[in-house]
Amino acid sequence: MERKVKKYMFISLVLAFLVIGFTLFMTLFKLNKVAKNQEQVPLKSEQLILGFSQIGSESAWRTRNTTSIFEAAAENNIQILFDDAQQKQENQLKAIRSFIVYQVDVIAFVPIVETGWDNVLQEAKDAGIPVIIVDRQIAADPSLYAGFLGEDGFKEGKAAGEFLLNKIKNFHEKKWNVLELSGTANSSVVISRAEGFRSVIAQNPNISIIHSEDGDFLRSRGKEIMDRILKENKGLSYNNKPIDIIYSHNDSMTLGLLDSFAENNIDSKKTIIISIDAEQKSIDALIEGKLNCVVECNPNLGPTLMTLVKAIAEGKSIPRITYMQETVFTENDDFSTYEPRGY
Numbered sequence: 001m002e003r004k005v006k007k008y009m010f011i012s013l014v015l016a017f018l019v020i021g022f023t024l025f026m027t028l029f030k031l032n033k034v035a036k037n038q039e040q041v042p043l044k045s046e047q048l049i050l051g052f053s054q055i056g057s058e059s060a061w062r063t064r065n066t067t068s069i070f071e072a073a074a075e076n077n078i079q080i081l082f083d084d085a086q087q088k089q090e091n092q093l094k095a096i097r098s099f100i101v102y103q104v105d106v107i108a109f110v111p112i113v114e115t116g117w118d119n120v121l122q123e124a125k126d127a128g129i130p131v132i133i134v135d136r137q138i139a140a141d142p143s144l145y146a147g148f149l150g151e152d153g154f155k156e157g158k159a160a161g162e163f164l165l166n167k168i169k170n171f172h173e174k175k176w177n178v179l180e181l182s183g184t185a186n187s188s189v190v191i192s193r194a195e196g197f198r199s200v201i202a203q204n205p206n207i208s209i210i211h212s213e214d215g216d217f218l219r220s221r222g223k224e225i226m227d228r229i230l231k232e233n234k235g236l237s238y239n240n241k242p243i244d245i246i247y248s249h250n251d252s253m254t255l256g257l258l259d260s261f262a263e264n265n266i267d268s269k270k271t272i273i274i275s276i277d278a279e280q281k282s283i284d285a286l287i288e289g290k291l292n293c294v295v296e297c298n299p300n301l302g303p304t305l306m307t308l309v310k311a312i313a314e315g316k317s318i319p320r321i322t323y324m325q326e327t328v329f330t331e332n333d334d335f336s337t338y339e340p341r342g343y
Contacts, residue, residue: 067343072306157197181212217250295328
């Protein structure tokens, strides 16, 4: 009896060792397989995510602005969550809040208007997401966003005014009447371009702005405004005052008023016309003598934006204001030196 018990104990120990051995073997086999799979498929490096809200696609300038940002993001391995606000602030507010929920690394947006951003910027700050304001500035607590990147609208307006003063410097007695086509009401760029222009023309008391109207930066609105003025005043005048100068806040509205001139047989060469943006079509019009001056607003801010995004994502501070380099094109230039604008 005792011998049978010992025999059963020996068999049980052997079976136990076999089970343990098999279990260890399978565990080592699985670990080796996982290790090989990891070698074959390396882990991807973490990619920065930028939430970007654009105001729309109202012009060739705006389309180029968006394209520049996407191109630069691809070159810098930065993923973009994109939203087109379609010219509505409420759409931008929703987009920014969705970026916060998604926990993007950085938010950048082109504000349609100056005001109304404090609450959503505070939400982004509370979530620990830095924000960069692009193209247009805002009236908000500066502590709520990291910095601004874009054009100096005041400087652009000044450049337009300086060209005009130089253009008419020899006409000491003549009175000059200005029609101003401004952009989207309450946007920072409209305010600054208007202020810059006025700060210069104030030096000449013979210059008067007889009418200023919001054309919302749209070609269709530029044409609509000019069509109405020509019809109501039976020619290029406003309230019985001849229009000698047109200062347009962007090329789209300028091209719209040129469309109206063409349909109504108005010779644009008899009027001083100054525009801002420097799209290819406006440069072509300048070369043809239909415009007198085009102040550049540089849309190609993508590379600079990505530099700022990477810096801020690394916890570095960025400048409060970064202005793009811009040029002034005039009727006095050597047109042979012009390069294609690309937009």
